[in-house]
Amino acid sequence: MEAREIVFDFLGRYDVLGAFWTTVQLALLSAVGSLIWGTLLAAMRVGPVPLMRGFATAYVNIVRNIPLTVIILFSSLGLYQTLRVTLGAGDKVDTANFRLAVLGLIVYTAAFVCEAIRSGINTVPVGQAEAARAIGLSFTQVLRLVVLPQAFRAAVGPLANVLIALTKNTTVAAAIGVGEAALLMKEMVENEAQLLAISAVIAFGFCCLTLPTGLLLGWLGKKVAVRR
Amino acid sequence: MTSVLYDAQGPRARRRNVLYTAVFLIAFAALLWWVYKSLDDKGQLAWPLWKPFFTGTEAYSTYIWPGLRNTLKAAVLAMVIALPLGATLGIARLSDHVWIRVPAAVVVEFFRAIPVLVLMIFGLALYANYTNVASDDRPLYAVVTGLVLYNASVLAEIVRAGILALPRGQTEAALGIGLRKGQAMRIILLPQAVTAMLPAIVSQLVVIVKDTAIGGAVLTFPELLSSANTMSGYYGANIIASLTVVAAIYVAINFSLTSFASWLEGRLRRRRKSTGAVLGAQDVADVAGTTATGAEGAPGNTDGRSGLVGRGTRGGGRDGTTGAD
Numbered sequence: 160m161e162a163r164e165i166v167f168d169f170l171g172r173y174d175v176l177g178a179f180w181t182t183v184q185l186a187l188l189s190a191v192g193s194l195i196w197g198t199l200l201a202a203m204r205v206g207p208v209p210l211m212r213g214f215a216t217a218y219v220n221i222v223r224n225i226p227l228t229v230i231i232l233f234s235s236l237g238l239y240q241t242l243r244v245t246l247g248a249g250d251k252v253d254t255a256n257f258r259l260a261v262l263g264l265i266v267y268t269a270a271f272v273c274e275a276i277r278s279g280i281n282t283v284p285v286g287q288a289e290a291a292r293a294i295g296l297s298f299t300q301v302l303r304l305v306v307l308p309q310a311f312r313a314a315v316g317p318l319a320n321v322l323i324a325l326t327k328n329t330t331v332a333a334a335i336g337v338g339e340a341a342l343l344m345k346e347m348v349e350n351e352a353q354l355l356a357i358s359a360v361i362a363f364g365f366c367c368l369t370l371p372t373g374l375l376l377g378w379l380g381k382k383v384a385v386r387r
Numbered sequence: 388m389t390s391v392l393y394d395a396q397g398p399r400a401r402r403r404n405v406l407y408t409a410v411f412l413i414a415f416a417a418l419l420w421w422v423y424k425s426l427d428d429k430g431q432l433a434w435p436l437w438k439p440f441f442t443g444t445e446a447y448s449t450y451i452w453p454g455l456r457n458t459l460k461a462a463v464l465a466m467v468i469a470l471p472l473g474a475t476l477g478i479a480r481l482s483d484h485v486w487i488r489v490p491a492a493v494v495v496e497f498f499r500a501i502p503v504l505v506l507m508i509f510g511l512a513l514y515a516n517y518t519n520v521a522s523d524d525r526p527l528y529a530v531v532t533g534l535v536l537y538n539a540s541v542l543a544e545i546v547r548a549g550i551l552a553l554p555r556g557q558t559e560a561a562l563g564i565g566l567r568k569g570q571a572m573r574i575i576l577l578p579q580a581v582t583a584m585l586p587a588i589v590s591q592l593v594v595i596v597k598d599t600a601i602g603g604a605v606l607t608f609p610e611l612l613s614s615a616n617t618m619s620g621y622y623g624a625n626i627i628a629s630l631t632v633v634a635a636i637y638v639a640i641n642f643s644l645t646s647f648a649s650w651l652e653g654r655l656r657r658r659r660k661s662t663g664a665v666l667g668a669q670d671v672a673d674v675a676g677t678t679a680t681g682a683e684g685a686p687g688n689t690d691g692r693s694g695l696v697g698r699g700t701r702g703g704g705r706d707g708t709t710g711a712d
Contacts, residue, residue: 207393207400208407214415224593224641225634226600229612233634236619236626242425280391288391298393306391327502334604341504345605348512358509362501369500 169351170360178343179364185257185329185339186368189264190322196265197272204273205280215273222270227331231263235335238262253338260332264325271321279314280306282385312383319376323369340364426627436625439618440632446618454603454614455636461527461599461610465534466592472535473542478572480547491543498540504601507533511606526609530602534595541594545587549580549666586652587666593641593648600637611636 204215222230238244239259246262248255283306291305330341344361348354396404426432439446479491498506510532514520520528553576561571602608615629622629655665 205390205392207396208404208411210408211411214411220642221638224597224638224645226597226612226637228597228600228604229630229634229637232604232612233627233630237630241431241624241627242429244425283391285391292394302392330502330504331601331604333504334601341502341508341605344505345508348508354509354512354516358505358512361505362497365502365505366497366500370496373500 166353166356167360169347169353169357173343173347175340175343175360175364178338178340179368181257181337181339182326182329182364183368185260185264185332185337186322186326188261189268189325189329192261192265193268193272193321193325194318197269198276200269200273201276201280204277219270219273222267223274225267227263227267227328228334230267231260231331231334234259234263253336256332256335256337260329260335260337264328264332268321268325268328271324272318275317275321276310276314278317279312280310282313282387283309284387309385312385315376315383316380319373319380322376323373326368326372327365431625431627436623437628439622439625440628446622446632450614450618450621451611451633451636454609454611457527457608458596458599458603458610461530461534461602461608462592462595464531465538465595465599466588468531469535469538469542470588472539474546474577476539476543477546477550478577480543481550483568495540495543498536499544501537503533503537503598504605506536507602507606509533526602526606529606530599530608530610533602534598537598538591538595541591542588545584545591545666546580549584549587550576552583552666553579582655584666586648586655589644589648589651593644596641596644597637 200215200218203211204219206212235256239255245255246258248258287305287309288301291301296304329339332339333342333345336342340361344357347357351357393400423432476491476495479487480495482488482491507529510529511525513532514525514528515522550572557575557579558571561575562568566574599608599610600612603610603613607613611633615626615633618629619626652665
């Protein structure tokens with residue numbers, strides 16, 4: 160056997176690609192969910208209704224100060240094991256844990272999505288809206304034609320950062336036994352001797368997930384940003 | 388009130404707001420009712436489960452305080468070790484020599500691309516296999532190692548952004564009066580950059596405190612979060628009560644750190660003595676991604692949204708935001 164085969168022979172015994180596929184699934188599902196919930200929160204946070212504004216502000220300030228681990232553990236130990244909220248997974252523990260992890264990631268990440276969108280809105284100078292109103296555009300026209308196009312374009316960069324952080328945060332799902340990359344790594348380093356090779360493989364996998372996302376979305380964010 | 392999104396409201400808009408408020412109140416009340424009902428159905432609101440936290444100090448002195456102490460110990464250790472390491476890496480990235488700049492950049496980008504949990508697991512196995520650290524101490528070592536590796540690279544970016552945020556004239560004047568590059572960095576740039584970075588560093592401390600909890604859940608590091616598990620075993624399956632109390636403590640710590648960072652940022656911004664360059668919490672959020680997405684603090688970045696806050700170009704409207712990890 161060649162040295163290379165001996166060093167990397169653990170790859171045959173573990174489903175590394177499958178684990179990373181779980182990581183990707185966690186990240187994508189949570190990204191979609193937190194984008195929706197975070198946008199709603201942002202709408203409440205910058206809207207004219209004081210009660211909704213208060214709720215969204217409180218939500219963001221509380222959630223982003225709690226560790227993600229606490230939220231994910233709560234969804235497993237509290238929601239699932241104590242309150243029997245199974246999210247339609249029935250008795251299948253693995254499915255339930257996966258869905259609860261996605262739920263936890265959505266609850267947590269939405270707070271940061273909200274802040275990213277709000278920071279995008281904050282980059283639009285008030286003069287833009289004042290000028291739009293002055294030339295006689297209606298409220299919806301002001302938002303649709305002038306303010307939101309600029310705000311969304313400015314939010315791309317911050318949202319990309321949130322997505323990268325989310326990809327890395329999916330590893331916390333290992334705390335409730337979701338079989339993603341970090342849990343597999345833990346299992347492998349406990350059973351196998353090639354610590355460096357295992358770590359290199361896992362690290363390489365995460366680099367493949369996060370670095371291209373950052374480069375691509377960073378490039379996009381710079382391209383679409385409004386020059387001021 | 389007016390904002391960029393809406394004007395001062397007339398009677399019709401105000402009536403609509405009242406309607407929205409009512410709908411929101413009903414939905415929110417329904418949610419609260421559902422939470423109350425499900426908790427009550429499973430008997431989770433029973434007084435004995437919550438009693439340890441409201442009467443007597445045993446729960447705090449026996450479980451929470453030792454856990455909290457470990458959390459703070461790991462966080463402080465990580466910060467103290469990561470700061471000089473991060474400063475070195477950050478300055479190395481600004482070096483004129485390619486063979487210093489590029490390796491530093493590779494190290495920083497590599498450790499920022501990798502989840503902190505992966506670094507912690509690596510650390511734990513490393514200490515178990517190759518050192519004779521006692522097995523009780525290994526989780527602490529592993530948690531601190533993971534946090535240091537990750538946060539040193541984030542702090543490196545903060546330091547770099549802090550130095551680049553200073554007006555160029557500072558370097559030019561320093562070199563103009565005959566200082567060498569090292570002296571200019573040490574005497575002129577670093578002291579100003581450190582002040583500018585203070586709010587960002589405090590915000591990063593929030594991220595570190597939150598990340599210690601990962602070590603508690605996965606590496607059996609006996610910190611604040613894992614004390615909730617222990618309490619739940621001792622006080623009769625009150626995991627919901629325990630986690631609520633623990634979460635409240637995290638919020639209290641991190642919220643005061645965040646507020647302190649915002650206060651510091653405002654104070655430094657108002658100060659007339661400095662060059663006005665302040666690195667706020669939002670900039671940490673920018674830095675927490677990869678270089679490509681935000682904190683590309685290189686001169687010649689013209690899009691106005693670089694990770695730098697320079698010379699009062701960004702006024703109000705931004706409060707503390709910490710990185711999403």
